[in-house]
Amino acid sequence: MTFSPSSFLIGVGTVIVTIGVGFGGGILVTEALVGNKDQRETSKLEQRAAPAKVAPVAASVVPIVETKPVEAPAPVAAAAQSSQPPPSPSPAAQNAYAKAADVDVRRETRREARARRAEERRAAAEHRHMRAEERREIARARREERKVERQAQRSSTERTADPQRVDLFNFD
Numbered sequence: 001m002t003f004s005p006s007s008f009l010i011g012v013g014t015v016i017v018t019i020g021v022g023f024g025g026g027i028l029v030t031e032a033l034v035g036n037k038d039q040r041e042t043s044k045l046e047q048r049a050a051p052a053k054v055a056p057v058a059a060s061v062v063p064i065v066e067t068k069p070v071e072a073p074a075p076v077a078a079a080a081q082s083s084q085p086p087p088s089p090s091p092a093a094q095n096a097y098a099k100a101a102d103v104d105v106r107r108e109t110r111r112e113a114r115a116r117r118a119e120e121r122r123a124a125a126e127h128r129h130m131r132a133e134e135r136r137e138i139a140r141a142r143r144e145e146r147k148v149e150r151q152a153q154r155s156s157t158e159r160t161a162d163p164q165r166v167d168l169f170n171f172d
Contacts, residue, residue: 042050
């Protein structure tokens with residue numbers, strides 16, 4: 001395969017054009033999204049964060065008016081007020097109280113349900129732990145039984161075995 005300078009230069013030119021287009025597109029996108037702060041509008045967040053410009057208030061003279069102290073009402077008026085029943089709360093206040101009570105009931109119900117689930121999980125974990133302990137005890141008992149059976153089998157084979165038998169693995 002021979003070297004062709006024209007295809008080499010076409011390849012290099014293609015790479016340079018591709019990189020240029022990529023950087024140019026990045027600049028265009030960045031400019032569109034970020035842009036110059038002077039040219040774009042301020043967002044609501046920026047408007048709230050900006051210190052509020054307070055217009056200077058012209059000094060105005062407010063006349064001071066003297067007031068006379070009011071005398072206490074007669075005891076008859078106080079008695080008349082106490083005989084009236086206290087005003088009943090408005091329907092909006094009753095509705096708000098009912099909603100708050102409902103929220104409290106739901107919150108308490110959820111809290112009780114969480115506590116009940118936590119207790120069930122603890123009980124299940126304890127049950128699993130107890131079952132694991134039981135399985136370990138059963139396995140331990142089976143190992144002991146097998147050990148006793150092997151010892152009994154060895155002793156019975158030793159009694160019936162040839163007395164001249166040589167133990168190859170005993171180096172005493």
